[in-house]
Amino acid sequence: MIQPAGRAPAGLELLMIPSPFLLYLGDSQDELSVKTSRGVAVWRPQACVGEFRGPKCNQTLGLPPLSFEEAKAQGAKTVIIGVANAGGIMGPGIVADVVAALRAGLNVASGLHDRLRNHSEIVEAAAAGGLELFDVREPPADIPVGNGRPRAGMRLLTVGTDCSVGKMYTTLALEKEMQARGLKADFRATGQTGIFIAQSGVPIDAVIADFISGAAEQISPARHDGGWDLLEGQGSLFHPSYAGVSLGLLHGAQADALVICHQPGRESMRGLPGRALPDLKTCLEANLAAARLTSPDVIAVGVALNTSGMTPEAAQRACAEASDLLGLPAQDPVSMGVHLIVDRLIECFEPSKLAANTGR
Amino acid sequence: MIQPAGRAPAGLELLMIPSPFLLYLGDSQDELSVKTSRGVAVWRPQACVGEFRGPKCNQTLGLPPLSFEEAKAQGAKTVIIGVANAGGIMGPGIVADVVAALRAGLNVASGLHDRLRNHSEIVEAAAAGGLELFDVREPPADIPVGNGRPRAGMRLLTVGTDCSVGKMYTTLALEKEMQARGLKADFRATGQTGIFIAQSGVPIDAVIADFISGAAEQISPARHDGGWDLLEGQGSLFHPSYAGVSLGLLHGAQADALVICHQPGRESMRGLPGRALPDLKTCLEANLAAARLTSPDVIAVGVALNTSGMTPEAAQRACAEASDLLGLPAQDPVSMGVHLIVDRLIECFEPSKLAANTGR
Numbered sequence: 001m002i003q004p005a006g007r008a009p010a011g012l013e014l015l016m017i018p019s020p021f022l023l024y025l026g027d028s029q030d031e032l033s034v035k036t037s038r039g040v041a042v043w044r045p046q047a048c049v050g051e052f053r054g055p056k057c058n059q060t061l062g063l064p065p066l067s068f069e070e071a072k073a074q075g076a077k078t079v080i081i082g083v084a085n086a087g088g089i090m091g092p093g094i095v096a097d098v099v100a101a102l103r104a105g106l107n108v109a110s111g112l113h114d115r116l117r118n119h120s121e122i123v124e125a126a127a128a129g130g131l132e133l134f135d136v137r138e139p140p141a142d143i144p145v146g147n148g149r150p151r152a153g154m155r156l157l158t159v160g161t162d163c164s165v166g167k168m169y170t171t172l173a174l175e176k177e178m179q180a181r182g183l184k185a186d187f188r189a190t191g192q193t194g195i196f197i198a199q200s201g202v203p204i205d206a207v208i209a210d211f212i213s214g215a216a217e218q219i220s221p222a223r224h225d226g227g228w229d230l231l232e233g234q235g236s237l238f239h240p241s242y243a244g245v246s247l248g249l250l251h252g253a254q255a256d257a258l259v260i261c262h263q264p265g266r267e268s269m270r271g272l273p274g275r276a277l278p279d280l281k282t283c284l285e286a287n288l289a290a291a292r293l294t295s296p297d298v299i300a301v302g303v304a305l306n307t308s309g310m311t312p313e314a315a316q317r318a319c320a321e322a323s324d325l326l327g328l329p330a331q332d333p334v335s336m337g338v339h340l341i342v343d344r345l346i347e348c349f350e351p352s353k354l355a356a357n358t359g360r
Numbered sequence: 361m362i363q364p365a366g367r368a369p370a371g372l373e374l375l376m377i378p379s380p381f382l383l384y385l386g387d388s389q390d391e392l393s394v395k396t397s398r399g400v401a402v403w404r405p406q407a408c409v410g411e412f413r414g415p416k417c418n419q420t421l422g423l424p425p426l427s428f429e430e431a432k433a434q435g436a437k438t439v440i441i442g443v444a445n446a447g448g449i450m451g452p453g454i455v456a457d458v459v460a461a462l463r464a465g466l467n468v469a470s471g472l473h474d475r476l477r478n479h480s481e482i483v484e485a486a487a488a489g490g491l492e493l494f495d496v497r498e499p500p501a502d503i504p505v506g507n508g509r510p511r512a513g514m515r516l517l518t519v520g521t522d523c524s525v526g527k528m529y530t531t532l533a534l535e536k537e538m539q540a541r542g543l544k545a546d547f548r549a550t551g552q553t554g555i556f557i558a559q560s561g562v563p564i565d566a567v568i569a570d571f572i573s574g575a576a577e578q579i580s581p582a583r584h585d586g587g588w589d590l591l592e593g594q595g596s597l598f599h600p601s602y603a604g605v606s607l608g609l610l611h612g613a614q615a616d617a618l619v620i621c622h623q624p625g626r627e628s629m630r631g632l633p634g635r636a637l638p639d640l641k642t643c644l645e646a647n648l649a650a651a652r653l654t655s656p657d658v659i660a661v662g663v664a665l666n667t668s669g670m671t672p673e674a675a676q677r678a679c680a681e682a683s684d685l686l687g688l689p690a691q692d693p694v695s696m697g698v699h700l701i702v703d704r705l706i707e708c709f710e711p712s713k714l715a716a717n718t719g720r
Contacts, residue, residue, distance in 0.1 A: 088570075113570065148600025148632060209572050210448075210473065210565040212604040237607075240508025240654050244572040244608025251600045272508060286649075294600050 008200035009188065009221055009229070015199045017109050017134050018077035019047040022066060024101075026083045026094055027056035032164045032270065034059045036111055037082030039193035043172055049076045052101075054093070068104035078134075080196060081110035088113025088137070099125045109134035111192025113206060136195045137203040139215065146213030146252045148294045153223025154349065157255035158233040158304070159287045161262045161277045163242065163270040166333065167233040168194050170261050170304040173333040175230050177342045183353065184227025188219045190249060194232045204234055205245045212245060216252025231255070237286050238278040239269055247290060254294045257345055260284045260326075263306040264318045281325055301348060302341030303330035368560035369548065369581055369589070375559045377469050377494050378437035379407040382426060384461075386443045386454055387414035392524045392630065394419045396471055397442030399553035403532055409436045412461075414453070428464035438494075440556060441470040448473025448497070459485045469494035471552025473566060496555045497563040499575065506573030506612045508654045513583030514709065517615040518593040518664070519647045521622045521637045523602065523630040526693065527593040528554050530621050530664040533693040535590050537702045543713065544587025548579045550609060554592045564594055565605045572605060576612025591615070597646050598638040599629055607650060614654045617705055620644045620686075623666040624678045641685055661708060662701030663690035 021044075023037040041048050041061040050066035053059070068079065079101040081094065090098075090112050098108050098116065102125035108116060116122050116133040126133050156174065158167040171187055171194075178185035187194070189201025202215045220229040231253045235242035262280055269275045278286075284300055291298040303322045307315035315332055322330040329340035346353050381404075383397040401408050401421040410426035413419070428439065439461040441454065450458075450472050458468050458476065462485035470476050476493040477483055486493050516534065518527040531547055531554075538545035547554070549561025562575045580589040591613045595602035622640055629635045638646075644660055651658040663682045667675035675692055682690040689700035706713050 113568065145631075146601045148635065205568075205570040207569050208473065208565075209567050209569050209605045209608065210602060212569050213601055237650075238653060240611045241506045241573055242570060243611055243650075243653070244604040244606075245569045246604075247597075247607045248569065248604025251603055271505075275508065289646075290597075290603075293598060293603070 009186070009219055012140070012200050012202070012219060015134065015136065015195065017196070017199065018107055018132070020049045020076050021047050022068070022071035022076040022079045022106065023048055023051045023061060023063065024079050024081045024083065024097065025051055025053050025057050025059055025061070026097065027054035028059045028083050029056065031059065033084055034061070034082065035164060036084055036193040036196065037061060037080065039168060040080060040082060040196050043197045049074050052079065054097070068101045068106055072105045076106060078107040078109050081108065081112060082193070082196070090114040090119065095119050095122060098122050102126050102129050102131055105129060105131070107132040107134070109136060109196065111136050111196065111203070113137055136192050137206040139202055139207045143202070143207055143211040143218055144214045145211060146217050146248070148213070148251065148254070151222040151254065153220070154228045155220050155231060155253055155255045156228055156257040156259065156301070156345070157231045157250065157253040158259045158261055159246070159250065160233055160236050160260065161238065161280065161283045162236050162266065163239055165261045165263045165266070166304055166306040167261045170259060170333045170338065171230050171232045172197065173338045174259070174342065177338050178228065181342065181353070183350070184225060185230055186227065188229050188231045190216070190219065190232045190234050204249055205242065209244065212248025213252030216249045217254070220253060233261070236283070237290065238283060240275070241271065250287060250291050251294050255291055255298055256295060256349065257299060257301045258284075258287055258291065259302045259304055259341060260287065260300060261304045261306070262322070265310070280322060284326060299348060300326065300328055301344045302328050302338070304338065304341070305330055305332050307332040307335065369546070369579055372500070372560050372562070372579060375494065375496065375555065377556070377559065378467055378492070380409045380436050381407050382410055382412055382428070382431035382436040382439045382466065383408055383421060383423065384412045384439050384441045384443065384457065385414070385417050385419055385421070386457065387416035388419045388443050389416065391419065393443055393445060394421070395524060396444055396553040396556065397421060397440065399528060400440060400442060400556050402529075403557045409434050412439065414457070428461045428466055432465045436466060438467040438469050441468065441472060442553070442556070450474040450479065455479050455482060458482050462486050462489050462491055465489060465491070467492045467494070469496060469556065471496050471556065471563070473497055496552050497566040499562055499567045503562070503567055503571040503578055504574045505571060506577050506608070508573070508611065508614070511577070511582040511614060513580070514588045515580050515591060515613055515615045516588055516617040516619065516661070516705070517591045517610065517613040518619045518621055519606070519610065520593055520596045520620065521598065521640060521643045522596050522626065523599055525621045525623045525626070526664055526666040527621045530619060530693045530698065531590050531592045532557070533698045534619070534702065537698050538588065541702065541713070543710070544585060545590055546587065548589050548591045550576070550579065550592045550594050564609055565602065569604065572608025573612030576609045577614070580613060593621070596643070597650065598643060600635070601631065610647060610651050611654050615651055615658055616655060616709065617659060617661045618644070618647055618651065619662045619664055619701060620647065620660060621664045621666070622682070625670070640682060644686060659708060660686070660688055661704045662688050662698070664698065664701070665690055665692050667692040667695065
C-alpha cells in the first residue's frame, strides 16, 4: 500500500483506505460533480489506476477507463465514490454500481452524506465478499463543543466567495510549497476529498450543528513544534445553504492567517442559479471580522484565483486586479503556484526564514 | 390530554407527547441548566403537575416536588428531562433516574443531544412497561439543503448577544401579544424547550451542519394567509461554540424583522468564563448585515432585555439606554411585556392594523 499523503493530528486516526484506487465518476455531467475524484487523481496520482464512467458520463480525469473487473485485475483495492451532488444522496444507480464493485472484489469508500451502511444490499454484498466499506463523511463520535480559548500553534485557513472555488487545492498547494521551503506545515482536511487525500480529518459539513467549531478545534489542536496547521475551508459565509458551516469552521480554526479563494467570472453561486457571488473585498472583510472573535490579530496573506478557462493574459490581469484591490499577492495555485502567498506569510510571521530563503 | 400550544407548519407533524408532565430538574445547580423545565412550566402551566429534584438540586420552579411514583399517582403521563448541559450528555445519574421513571409507569421525553434510545437499559425499561420515549432533539430525516430563494409570507426572528438571554420567551411573548391583537402569528420552535411547548419544530442545533439553513426554511415554509411566522432564535453570532447554528438559522429564516435579545450586566458568554458579550449595537449590525444575504430589506423592530435581578428602576434605565442606542423600542418581555415592540412591528409592516388598534 502506498503511504497516505497526510499525517493525522494528535487524537485523530488515519483511515488507511487500501490503495490503489479506482475513481468512480458515475453519470456525472458537470465538472463540479467530479471534484472529489479529480482531487484524489491530482494529489495522489500514484494511488489511482483508472476511472469508472457510467453510460451518461461526459467527464473524464484522463485516467484509463476501467470496469470494476478490469480495475480489480490491474490491482485496484478500493473504488472511491468520488461524486458530489446537493444533499449527498446515493441514488439507485450508484447503489447498483457499488454492489457491482463489491461483487468484483473491490472495497468501497464514499464521501456522500448518505452512508454506504444505510443500504442493506451494499452491507450484504460487502459481508459476502469479506470487503470493507468506508464512509468518510461519518464524523467521529467524540467531537467536543468548541470553546474558543486561545491555543498554541500557527494556523492558516482558506476561505472563499463560494463553494468549489479551489479552497482544498490551494491549501494542499500551500502545504507543498511550505514543506519545500523546509517549513513544518500540515494540511488538515475538513471535507471528503481532503480526507481521501490526507487519510485523516473530519467532514465538518457532516457534524451535528452544535459541534462545528468544536470539530475545527479538534482537527487543529494546540501545536508546540513551531509548525503550521493549514485548514481546508468549506463553503462560504455568503452561501445561503452552507454559511453556518463556514462560520463555525472560521471560529474553530482560530486562524492567524486567511487566504481567500475565488473564481473570477463565475456567474452564480454553486447550486443557486441567479444568485451572484459576493465581491472579493466584501467577502474578505466579512471573514476577517468574524474570525476576530477567536483570533483578534488574524490577517489575510493572499488571494487564490481559479482562472481555469481564462487566457494566460486574462488570468494575469485578474490576479493583478485582485492584488491591487486587496493589497495582497494573488495567484492561481494551479497555473502559477503559491510562492508569492507563502512569501507574504513568511514576511508576516517568520521573517528570519524569509532571509534564509532569499536565494530561491 | 391538554391541547398543545402550537400549530405545526405544513409538512411538520405534531409530536403529541402525552400530558400532564412531571418536570425533571435532576441535580441542577444553576438557573440556566433548568431553562427547559422552566420554559415548559411557564408556557404550559396547565400541563405540569410537579417537579422532580435530585438530592443535590438547588433549583426550583415553584411546583410541588414529587417522586416518580407520586407524580404517576397524581395523573402525570410523561416525565420531561428538562435539564441542559454543555454537550447534551446523559450521565449515569440521569440514565438511572429515567429507568426509575419508566418503572414507575411514566413515558419519558428528553431534549438532550444524547438520545434516550442510545441507552439499552432505558429502551428495555420502556419496552417492559409499554411506555413511549420521545427524543425531541432527533431532527426529521428529510431536511432539504437551504436554497435562499425568496418565499412568501412574513417572518420575524429573535437573535441574541448570547445563548440563554430570552430568545424563546420573547418569541412566545410576541406570539401571545400579536394573537391578542387579532394578528395571525405562529411561534416556530427551533430548540428542545420550544418544541416541548409547541409540540412541533426542528431542533436546529441537532441537524447535520450542511442542513441548518434548510431546516430553518422547512419550519417556516412559504405562507399565503397574511400571517407571521415567529422563529425562535438560537445561540449568537458572537458565541464561539454555536455561531454556525445562529448564522444558518438567520439565513434560512429569511426574516423581515429581527428582535435582538440581551441580558444587561451578564459578565461572560454562556459556558465561556472570561469571554465578554458583544455590545448590543455591534451585535445587531452584524445580524442585520448577515441577514441581508437572503432578506435584503430586513429591519430590526425591537430590543428584548432580560432584566431579572435588576431593580425596576435599573431595568427601566437599561431599556431607555438600549432604546436610545438603537432607536428601537426596548422592553423586558417578562416584567414589561412586548407591546411597544409589536407596535413598532405593525407600524413598519401593517400600518392599517395599527390604526384599528389605537383604542388599545
